[in-house]
Amino acid sequence: MKSIPQPIVIVGGGFGGMTLALTLKSNNPSLPILVVDSESNFVFKPLLYEVFSKEIRTWEATPKFANIFANSGITFLKNCLTKIKFKENILEFSDELKLKYQYLVLCTGSIPNSFSIKGVDENCYFFNDLNDLNKLESLFKISQTNSLNKKLFIVGGGPSGIEIACKIKDMFRDQYEINIVEKSNEILSKNKIFNREQAEKALENRKINVLLNSTVKEVSENLITISNDSGTANMDKNIVIWTAGVKPNLSYLDAHDISKKNGRILVNDKFQIGNNKNCFAIGDIAIIDGMEDLPITAQVAMQEGNHLARNIELLIHEKDLLPFEFQDNGEMISLGIGEASISGLGLTLAGKLAFDSRRLIYASKLPDISETFKSATSWVFQKKSIFKRYFQKDNFS
Numbered sequence: 001m002k003s004i005p006q007p008i009v010i011v012g013g014g015f016g017g018m019t020l021a022l023t024l025k026s027n028n029p030s031l032p033i034l035v036v037d038s039e040s041n042f043v044f045k046p047l048l049y050e051v052f053s054k055e056i057r058t059w060e061a062t063p064k065f066a067n068i069f070a071n072s073g074i075t076f077l078k079n080c081l082t083k084i085k086f087k088e089n090i091l092e093f094s095d096e097l098k099l100k101y102q103y104l105v106l107c108t109g110s111i112p113n114s115f116s117i118k119g120v121d122e123n124c125y126f127f128n129d130l131n132d133l134n135k136l137e138s139l140f141k142i143s144q145t146n147s148l149n150k151k152l153f154i155v156g157g158g159p160s161g162i163e164i165a166c167k168i169k170d171m172f173r174d175q176y177e178i179n180i181v182e183k184s185n186e187i188l189s190k191n192k193i194f195n196r197e198q199a200e201k202a203l204e205n206r207k208i209n210v211l212l213n214s215t216v217k218e219v220s221e222n223l224i225t226i227s228n229d230s231g232t233a234n235m236d237k238n239i240v241i242w243t244a245g246v247k248p249n250l251s252y253l254d255a256h257d258i259s260k261k262n263g264r265i266l267v268n269d270k271f272q273i274g275n276n277k278n279c280f281a282i283g284d285i286a287i288i289d290g291m292e293d294l295p296i297t298a299q300v301a302m303q304e305g306n307h308l309a310r311n312i313e314l315l316i317h318e319k320d321l322l323p324f325e326f327q328d329n330g331e332m333i334s335l336g337i338g339e340a341s342i343s344g345l346g347l348t349l350a351g352k353l354a355f356d357s358r359r360l361i362y363a364s365k366l367p368d369i370s371e372t373f374k375s376a377t378s379w380v381f382q383k384k385s386i387f388k389r390y391f392q393k394d395n396f397s
């Protein structure tokens, strides 16, 4: 094994980065690993809907990195990457810290994409991280005390839009008239048919309106402008939640630094970035050259993290790296309080049973944190220890 004078630096401790760090360390206890993240907490994004609906508590879905990595031998640093000097192998951070790396892994995830549509950044709410969740919670707290039937628009008929729409309906009943705006001719167009059918039923049962083939042109303080086959209309709105798409979070890269495709870092099937064979990218920010585009999901990021752990080991032992192959292990979607839909690995489940199974599967995937920080009253961590062994690591997403 080659000696590693500097730590392997992983920037971004989300699904990809955390999986990579924990797997690499557990298989190679002597390797020095540094995880850098701009936030203090890991965010288990698929459970944010349950945090919003108070079905689980915030800390259960957002454990602190310091707790996740406590006693693991992995060093955690809270800092925000602002620049990479690839030729000199140097990272620069927001507090002017400079760090030299020998091996670098980037996994900085996604941020909402407003597609430069007028007024979206200023007048919409988002649902991507803890900050967004806190803003939405405050908004609903204030808004709830006012009159009934306020107009709520959710832009994007993908999983995020559907999941948040169903939760809001179940939480607030008829206080809001909920409209989902989707530019294609169906909701969940990239998802499994079974989950789409279950979602359609869930929306119908809740009397949530779905405006298909409709595109948002502008959002102002009081109006949303929507265009479809019949023309363009300005509609009154109280709240707009934007879930119409994400883009890679790459503010630290200069335009000419490296090759990109669809805004994401182009990597080979071993996750190496161009000619920088000691630099890798995984998760939402990466796109694999020559491979069919993979879904932008936690399942993909975790599988990539596990695979890259193996490849870094091979690289250090001066062996050939292995190409990545994605295994589709299914998908799960929450459909309101106490309901969900699961499809994959030959299994389809809907309703309460799917809801319970989804929570148990996620509980099994939550990062291990030190016993000291687990609360005896935590649903997630009680179930995790009981059910972890029944669920394979990368199943579902």
Ligand SMILES: Cc1cc2nc3c(=O)[nH]c(=O)nc-3n(C[C@H](O)[C@H](O)[C@H](O)COP(=O)(O)OP(=O)(O)OC[C@H]3O[C@@H](n4cnc5c(N)ncnc54)[C@H](O)[C@@H]3O)c2cc1C
Pocket: 011, 012, 013, 014, 015, 016, 017, 036, 037, 038, 039, 041, 042, 043, 045, 046, 047, 048, 049, 079, 080, 081, 082, 107, 108, 109, 110, 127, 128, 129, 160, 249, 252, 282, 283, 284, 285, 296, 297, 298, 299, 300, 301, 332, 396, 397
């Ligand atoms: C509401 C919501 C629900 C979702 N539900 C599902 C689901 O049900 N199933 C599923 O498979 N996927 C789901 N996803 C998608 C999934 O969460 C992402 O695909 C996954 O998180 C990607 O993993 P990642 O490691 O690439 O990035 P992330 O997990 O987002 O981690 C990125 C990390 O990088 C850090 N970071 C960013 N920039 C910097 C910087 N400059 N310096 C230092 N650190 C930085 C961030 O703080 C973050 O911790 C959902 C996403 C959202 C928003």
